[in-house]
Amino acid sequence: MANSLVxxxxxxxxxxxxxLETLVPQVEVRREIKPAPPRYRNEIAKYIIRRSDACKLCxxxxxxxxxxxxxxxxxxxxxxxxxxxxxxGPSCKETGHYCVDLCPNGALKMVENPMMKVLGDHRWTSDxxxxxxxxxxxxxxxxxxxxxxxxxxxxxxxxxxxxxxxPDRPPVDLSPDEIDTSLELxxxxxxxxxxxxxxxxxxxxxxxxxxxxxxxxxKAQAAVAFNTFTCTGxxxxxxxxxxxxxxxxxxxxxxxxxxxxxxxxxxxxxxxKYAQGAKPGLGGHLLADKVTPSVAKMRETxxxxxxxxxxxxxxxxxxxxxxxxxxxxxxxxxHALVSAxxxxxxxxxxxxxxxxxxxAHIVHMDGGYGGTGAAPDIAKKNIAMPIEYAxxxxxxxxxxxxxxxxxxxxxxxxxxxxxxIAKAIAxxxxxxxxxxxxxxxxxxxxxARCESGRGCPRGIATTxxxxxxxxxxxxxxxxxxxxxxxxxxxxxxxxxxxGLRSVSELRGRTDLLMHLDYTNEAGxxx
Amino acid sequence: xxxxxxxxTRPVPPRxxxxxxxxxxxxxxxxxxxxxxxxxxxxxxxxxEEAAYIRDMREMxxxxxxxxxxxxxxxQCTKGLLSLSLNPVYERLGNGYWTPQMIETxxxxxxxxxxxxxxxxxxxxxxxxGFDSMWTDMSEIVRPTRDGIHGxxxxxxxxxxxxxPALLQFEADAARDRLPPLVDIxxxxxxxxxxxxxxxxxxxxxxxxxxxxxxxxxIVDYNEWDLLGNDLEQYLPNLAAYIGPSAPAxxxxxxxxxxxxxxxxxxxxEQRIAExxxxxxxxxxxxxxxxxxxxxxxxxxxxGEPYIEALHLVADVNGSELNSGSPRFVKxxxxxxxxxxxxxxxxNEVTLIAGGGxxxxxxxxxxxxxxADLVSVNLPLLIALECTLCRQCNDGLSCRAGIREIxxxxxxxxxxxxxxxxxxxxxxxxxxxxxxxxxxxxxEAGRALFYEExxxxxxxxxxxxxxNG
Numbered sequence: 001m002a003n004s005l006v007x008x009x010x011x012x013x014x015x016x017x018x019x020l021e022t023l024v025p026q027v028e029v030r031r032e033i034k035p036a037p038p039r040y041r042n043e044i045a046k047y048i049i050r051r052s053d054a055c056k057l058c059x060x061x062x063x064x065x066x067x068x069x070x071x072x073x074x075x076x077x078x079x080x081x082x083x084x085x086x087x088x089g090p091s092c093k094e095t096g097h098y099c100v101d102l103c104p105n106g107a108l109k110m111v112e113n114p115m116m117k118v119l120g121d122h123r124w125t126s127d128x129x130x131x132x133x134x135x136x137x138x139x140x141x142x143x144x145x146x147x148x149x150x151x152x153x154x155x156x157x158x159x160x161x162x163x164x165x166x167p168d169r170p171p172v173d174l175s176p177d178e179i180d181t182s183l184e185l186x187x188x189x190x191x192x193x194x195x196x197x198x199x200x201x202x203x204x205x206x207x208x209x210x211x212x213x214x215x216x217x218x219k220a221q222a223a224v225a226f227n228t229f230t231c232t233g234x235x236x237x238x239x240x241x242x243x244x245x246x247x248x249x250x251x252x253x254x255x256x257x258x259x260x261x262x263x264x265x266x267x268x269x270x271x272x273k274y275a276q277g278a279k280p281g282l283g284g285h286l287l288a289d290k291v292t293p294s295v296a297k298m299r300e301t302x303x304x305x306x307x308x309x310x311x312x313x314x315x316x317x318x319x320x321x322x323x324x325x326x327x328x329x330x331x332x333x334x335h336a337l338v339s340a341x342x343x344x345x346x347x348x349x350x351x352x353x354x355x356x357x358x359x360a361h362i363v364h365m366d367g368g369y370g371g372t373g374a375a376p377d378i379a380k381k382n383i384a385m386p387i388e389y390a391x392x393x394x395x396x397x398x399x400x401x402x403x404x405x406x407x408x409x410x411x412x413x414x415x416x417x418x419x420x421i422a423k424a425i426a427x428x429x430x431x432x433x434x435x436x437x438x439x440x441x442x443x444x445x446x447x448a449r450c451e452s453g454r455g456c457p458r459g460i461a462t463t464x465x466x467x468x469x470x471x472x473x474x475x476x477x478x479x480x481x482x483x484x485x486x487x488x489x490x491x492x493x494x495x496x497x498x499g500l501r502s503v504s505e506l507r508g509r510t511d512l513l514m515h516l517d518y519t520n521e522a523g524x525x526x
Numbered sequence: 527x528x529x530x531x532x533x534x535t536r537p538v539p540p541r542x543x544x545x546x547x548x549x550x551x552x553x554x555x556x557x558x559x560x561x562x563x564x565x566x567x568x569x570x571x572x573x574x575e576e577a578a579y580i581r582d583m584r585e586m587x588x589x590x591x592x593x594x595x596x597x598x599x600x601x602q603c604t605k606g607l608l609s610l611s612l613n614p615v616y617e618r619l620g621n622g623y624w625t626p627q628m629i630e631t632x633x634x635x636x637x638x639x640x641x642x643x644x645x646x647x648x649x650x651x652x653x654x655x656g657f658d659s660m661w662t663d664m665s666e667i668v669r670p671t672r673d674g675i676h677g678x679x680x681x682x683x684x685x686x687x688x689x690x691p692a693l694l695q696f697e698a699d700a701a702r703d704r705l706p707p708l709v710d711i712x713x714x715x716x717x718x719x720x721x722x723x724x725x726x727x728x729x730x731x732x733x734x735x736x737x738x739x740x741x742x743x744x745i746v747d748y749n750e751w752d753l754l755g756n757d758l759e760q761y762l763p764n765l766a767a768y769i770g771p772s773a774p775a776x777x778x779x780x781x782x783x784x785x786x787x788x789x790x791x792x793x794x795x796e797q798r799i800a801e802x803x804x805x806x807x808x809x810x811x812x813x814x815x816x817x818x819x820x821x822x823x824x825x826x827x828x829x830g831e832p833y834i835e836a837l838h839l840v841a842d843v844n845g846s847e848l849n850s851g852s853p854r855f856v857k858x859x860x861x862x863x864x865x866x867x868x869x870x871x872x873x874n875e876v877t878l879i880a881g882g883g884x885x886x887x888x889x890x891x892x893x894x895x896x897x898a899d900l901v902s903v904n905l906p907l908l909i910a911l912e913c914t915l916c917r918q919c920n921d922g923l924s925c926r927a928g929i930r931e932i933x934x935x936x937x938x939x940x941x942x943x944x945x946x947x948x949x950x951x952x953x954x955x956x957x958x959x960x961x962x963x964x965x966x967x968x969x970e971a972g973r974a975l976f977y978e979e980x981x982x983x984x985x986x987x988x989x990x991x992x993x994n995g
Contacts, residue, residue, distance in 0.1 A: 040601035081606060118548045118595060118610040121649035157652025278647055281664030281958030287643075311958075312665075345664045346975055368661060371647040377631065378641070378951045380648040382888045383958050384664050385975050389984045414647060436647060447596045449570075450645025457569035457596035461645065467569065510988045518989035 014334065019265045027243040029224040029477070033139035033485050036478040038085065039443060039471050045084035046130060046146070048113045049099075055079070055107035061099040066092075070099065084113075088145040122155045123369065124436070124446050128416055135486035136441035136479040141418075141493075151419040158388035159420050161516045164494065171499035176492045180502035183431045185269070185408050186337050186361050193335055195268060197228040197431075199488055200503045201421060204412055204435030205251045205273065205341075207235025209286050209295040209307075210373030210450070211439075211461045212468035218476030219438055220244040225481050226488075231433075234273060234284060234309060236298040237263040249339065252329065254283055255309030257299040264332045269362070271339040272325060274312060277370025277413040280343035280384040283311035287374055287451055292463045323358035330359065337361040344368055344390035344413070349397035356398070356407045364433060365390050367413025371436045373461055374451035387413040388427065395428025395508055418490035428508045441483040442476055530679060531712040533740050533946035535639035538939035542912055542927060546591035547616050547630070550599065553607040564599040564608070573599075591616065620915045623656075623844035628885050629909055632944065636910035639943035641950050656845055656855045657889045659977040665960025681953050682963045685714045685900045687786060687877045688810040689835040706835060707808045709743070709785045711900075713949050714964050715890060717744035718881050718902035719768060721843050723920035726908075726929055731755045732937035733907070737764035739938065740945045743786055745902070748776050759783070768814065781805045788812045788838060791824065796833050812836035812879065817859050818848040825863045829876045836877035839863065839898075843905055845883015856883045857896040864897025864969050873969070887951035897969045910944040911937055 049069065057078070062070040069087045071080040090110065092098050100108045120126040131150030134142040142148050152160040183200040186192055203219045210233060217240060223230040224247045231249040232241065236258015241248050245266045252259050253273035264270055275281060286295075286307040296303040316322050326338050339362035340355040342348065352363045367387025372380065391411050398404040411424045412433035421432050440446070442460050455462030459470030491503065500506055514520045565573035572592055591613045600608045619626040627650075631642050653659055688708035695702040717733050720726070730753040733744035738761050746754060748767040758765075762783035767776045771792025781787065781802065789798055791813055799811045815825050817839050828834050839860065847853035860880050867873040880898035884890060885906055893901050909915070912927040919925050956964065959973045967973065986992065 042601045042603065042606040044597065044601065113609075115600070115610050117612050119597070122651045123647065123649055155650075155652040160652065275664070279958075281960070282954065343664065346972070369648045372645060374643055374645050376641050376643050376951065376954055378886075378888050378954060379958065380644075381650060382662050382892075383955065385661055385980060386652065389980045392984045392988070444646075445595075445597050446646050446649070447594060448644040448646040448649065449594050449596060451643060452570070452594070452645075454569060456645075457594070457598045513988075515985050515989040517993055518985055519991045519993060521990040 015265050016261075019262045022242070022262055023245070023266065024242045026246050027221075027224060029221045029481075031225040031481065031485070033482060034478055035139075036137055036475055036482055038133065038137060039475065043085035043133075044113070044115060044119060044130070044445075045087060046113055046116060046126075046148075047084060047087045047089045048111050049082045049084055049087060050109045050111075051079060051082070052107045052109070054105045055103075056105050058104065060102055060104065061108060064097050064102050065099055066095075066097055088143070089147060091145060091147055119445060121446060123153045123414060124416060124440070125149070125154045128153055129440055129445065132417075132437060132440045132483065133443075136483045139482035139485040141486050141490050150417060153416060158386050159414070159423050162388075162423050162513050163516065164419075164422070164426070164498065165512055165514050166497045167499070170497055174496050174499065174501060176489075176496060178501060179492045179495050180504075181488060181491055181495075183408070183503065187406050187408055188359075188361055189406075192337055192361070193268065195337060197226075199226050199228055199484065200425060200431035200491075201434050201487075202228045202249070202410075202431075203230035203438060204371070204433045205231035205233035205249070205271065206373070206435065206461075207233030207251075207257075207286075208238050208298055209233075209235040209290055209463060212459065212463055213238065213240060214468055214471060214473050214476055215439070215442060215460050216241065217244075217473045218442065218480050220247065221473065221477030222438075222480035222484055223247040225477075226484050229269060231271060235286075235295065236300075237266070238298065242266070251341075253309050254311060254313050255299075255307065257301070257307065257309070261332055264329060264336070267333070267336060269337045269339060270329050270333065271341055271362075271364065272313075272329075273341045274316075275341070275343040275366070276372065276375075277343045277366030277368055277384065277387070278372035279375040279379040280345065280368065281311050282376070282379055282383075284309035290373075290451075290455055290463060295463055319354045319358060322354065326359040339364050339410070341366060343370075344384045344387060346385070348385070348390045349394050352394045352398060352407075352409070353401055353403065356403055360407065362408045362410055363394070364410040364412065365394065366433075367411070370413030371439075372450075387411050387415075387424070391424055391427040391429050392510075399508075418487040418494070421487065422491055422494045422506065423513065425503060425506045426509050426513050428510075430504070430507060437483065437487075438480050441479045442471065443479075531683065531741065531949075533639075533942060533949060535943050535946045536939060537639075538637055538936060538943060540633065540637060540912055541932070541936065544592055544633075545613065545616050545619065545630070545914075546593060547613060547626070548595045548610050549591040549593050549613050551609050551611050553609075556605055556607055558605055560604050562604065564602045564604075567602070568599060569596065570594050618914075623883070624885060624905070624909075624915050629914065631886070632906055632909045633912065635947035636940040636944045639946045641947060641954060653977045656883065657857060657886075657892045660857075660892055660895075661975040661977075662888070662891060662895065662955050662959060663973045663975055664958045678953050678957050680962060681956050682965075683714060683949060683952055683956075684710060684712045685877075685965055686710050687812065687836050687879070687900070689876060690874055692872070692875055704807075707785075707810050709810050711743060712741040713945065714894060714900035714952075715945070715948070716742050716766075716879065716900065716902050717907060718840070718904040719745050719747055720904050720908065723917070724905070724908055724913075725750070726919065726925070727753050728930060728932065728937075729753075729908070732932075732934055732941065734758075734761045734765060735934065735938045736907070736941040736945065737761070739942050742945070745788055748773060751776070751780075766812070775802060775805070778805045781809060784809060786810050786812060786836075788814050791815045791828075795828075796831070799833050810835050812838045812877075814838045814840060816848050817841040817856060817882065819850060821847070822859050822862050825878075826866045829863070829867050829878075830870065830872060834876055836879060838879040838881060838902060840880075840902070841882030843882060856880060857893055860893060860898050861896045861971075868969065887948040888955065890948060891952055891955045891967070892974070894964065894967050895970055895974045899965070899968055906944060907941045910940040912940075 067086045069082050116126040127148040128150045131142045131148040185195045219230040229249050234251050234253030249269040249271045250267045251271045288306040293303050340360040341364040355363045368384040408430045411429035415432050424432050450461040454464040459467045619629045686708040689706040730746045737744040745766045748769050766786035768788045771790040841856035845856040877899045880893050881902035884901045884903050911929050
């Protein structure tokens with residue numbers, strides 16, 4: 001967006017002078033894919049290679065390895081440490097490049113890295129984490145040679161048991177350029193802007209406080225590059241996000257931290273956070289250690305005191321109150337779309353239709369296994385249903401009510417890959433909201449210590465000045481841009497294999513899915 | 527303002543080295559001794575603690591497994607000498623039902639009395655068996671909380687044990703019959719006898735104090751009554767004697783001061799209850815029923831008898847039906863009993879106490895949703911004392927966790943902390959459900975989501991029949 005136009009356009013929106021004065025030129029970020037190598041000295045690799053004293057430095061291994069694992073630099077007496085993270089493991093036996101066999105002195109040994117057992121969990125397996133890192137590094141899906149099983153996790157249910165029924169060959173031949181991945185966010189036809197994003201996802205809300213400045217800005221830059229959105233979370237509107245107004249969703253959550261008329265007026269989408277999937281019905285909790293002076297200033301609170309956002313909105317006790325809420329925001333910003341972020345109780349279908357009736361453009365459902373900076377374990381595991389069930393339930397209900405095409409349904413809560421995104425859409429969502437994937441791209445290992453002490457030891461979900469200096473915005477945004485690009489490539493490939501021209505054609509196409517635990521014969525009977 | 531139920535807690539550190547999930551394997555031989563050692567940068571300061579610990583020479587044989595698993599040192603060591611490993615000792619904790627995570631979280635709660643909190647989304651499997659095949663629900667978003675908006679301090683977790691007549695009959699201005707006695711406890715949980723094999727002789731004396739401090743009741747076998755110690759008198763309101771089907775009744779002096787007594791199911795039940803009531807008409811008598819193949823039917827049958835006040839339905843320690851090749855789970859059996867009593871219109875008249883398989887705070891809430899008024903707990907309190915369920919004591923060998931040698935202060939502190947943490951977590955899920963009184967949570971299946979039902983309604987509809995059940 002041309003900077004000079006911004007203020008003129010905003011002036012046309014009848015914004016008060018006080019808000020106009022706060023507007024700044026918007027940044028442009030090119031969707032450029034560049035390598036963004038891992039930021040740690042020793043990258044965690046799936047395979048470990050050891051070289052013994054038997055090595056005679058003949059260099060055969062370096063010659064043979066197409067990946068460039070073995071490096072003997074000119075002028076050096078010994079091999080450098082092997083670049084284990086590019087090693088594809090014993091699968092290169094098939095192409096005759098297996099260094100262990102080729103070494104005339106038997107000096108090499110390869111084992112699967114025992115650390116894989118520590119890395120990851122049921123939902124984010126070690127393969128999924130490594131593959132996501134690879135995508136963030138290169139901007140493309142990982143080479144199949146690596147053998148990563150990254151299309152799903154190991155949770156034993158939901159997305160992890162769903163598969164696409166790909167035909168043997170695509171029913172129509174489509175080139176990737178013909179396939180449209182854009183998503184329309186305003187379906188109400190109410191005269192508010194028709195906002196279209198280039199990919200069917202946007203970034204989830206992570207407040208300043210729960211994540212660092214650098215993390216927030218990295219997400220924002222990627223959102224600009226892909227003409228999509230990022231969300232402020234509930235911690236207020238950072239000064240630094242102002243150059244990203246056009247691609248920022250501001251969140252109005254129950255604590256109303258840092259929410260002012262001006263912050264609502266400066267953006268194109270306002271999100272009401274009614275509940276969060278990881279802790280439905282509980283409200284937010286920023287632990288005292290994370291309320292640093294800068295966080296306290298942003299939230300207009302006191303340093304070192306825990307901050308609670310209540311559940312629910314204490315101004316909303318009925319669907320009418322909900323409508324009043326929406327009307328208030330729509331009045332304050334006459335050009336914004338309004339999203340309602342809810343979690344997934346048994347009556348999520350009623351919640352969705354209620355939100356639509358109250359005037360929401362976007363209904364955003366956050367499933368029970370969604371991300372968080374801190375939540376009681378009992379809540380993360382036990383409260384509200386996983387998103388897979390909720391999508392189907394709400395999509396069907398809105399369809400029966402005849403309003404499905406008047407509202408955009410966004411799903412989140414445990415979506416980890418392009419395959420999950422495609423499955424969510426095939427189950428009935430229009431698009432998805434992603435969060436953890438972006439953090440993994442920035443180097444998250446899912447150790448789940450976001451909340452302890454000084455915060456994230458990896459420098460992602462922390463406001464500790466020392467810790468958050470571990471990477472800069474340039475590297476961070478490139479990693480997220482690369483990940484987005486890889487996801488988009490995969491999504492396009494899924495659509496191409498299914499013979500679909502656009503991602504909107506995939507919505508609700510459960511006939512293209514199968515479930516590994518079922519006979520998959522229901523569709524045929526009907 | 528009425529007194530709030532509050533459990534006093536204090537940190538009670540473990541006696542033995544902590545057992546964490548992962549630890550760092552350090553290949554020290556190759557260390558270059560460089561000046562930017564990553565160990566100094568550990569965000570959690572674990573290496574410094576480890577060094578201090580080793581200097582302390584308390585336990586030379588222990589590996590230090592307090593690593594938080596962030597991989598930072600592993601990835602930054604100049605020479606790449608460090609790697610993370612799953613702690614085999616951690617992996618060997620517990621058994622198929624009592625997982626290492628359950629044991630670890632119980633230890634943390636027993637130490638700190640805090641609700642376990644962590645970052646990032648849920649990490650476990652999609653669903654599971656037993657209590658893992660259901661989720662609790664949350665309150666409606668735009669019609670929040672069924673009971674109206676109240677702070678958590680207004681959520682009541684109190685329950686009554688005893689018979690509640692459906693109708694009151696009056697003569698002139700007074701009730702015609704004497705109202706049956708009720709035992710009011712502030713938390714829907716009582717302490718049950720330890721299962722066979724885990725009955726360490728010093729435990730009853732600890733339970734007695736824990737029950738008094740938390741306001742609940744500990745069931746103690748009358749055969750082991752002498753293990754309770756000398757200062758028994760003041761604790762009697764928080765103790766319930768268990769008497770087996772043919773065991774003699776407790777001394778009248780004891781019965782008169784107790785509020786609850788439990789008898790084993792057997793012949794002459796009505797007569798035995800009458801004998802106890804003859805000594806102390808204000809005592810509530812619970813009948814203990816084993817949840818074996820006949821347990822459910824027996825429970826339903828007895829609940830209809832006018833002389834029954836409370837039934838204690840007990841499955842095995844893993845929540846499974848007793849002596850069965852393909853056991854049902856305790857939550858499903860309770861649901862069956864509860865539903866049957868509801869259909870007969872007599873559910874409110876009798877109190878159901880469910881035992882077996884209660885390992886985490888969430889199980890308490892889920893069991894109540896499935897129809898119990900309250901639950902009975904045993905093994906978690908033992909785990910609070912750093913038991914690893916190694917079962918060595920079952921074979922008559924010495925306890926690895928040294929539980930026979932604990933002092934009462936430690937035992938009481940750890941168990942009280944655990945009860946407090948469970949109470950807080952119960953309030954947490956009840957707050958989310960919008961339920962203000964745990965008595966209203968009983969049988970409230972509308973506040974729960976069941977895996978089988980959701981699967982059928984979602985994927986069954988789309989993808990046909992489920993394979994292999």
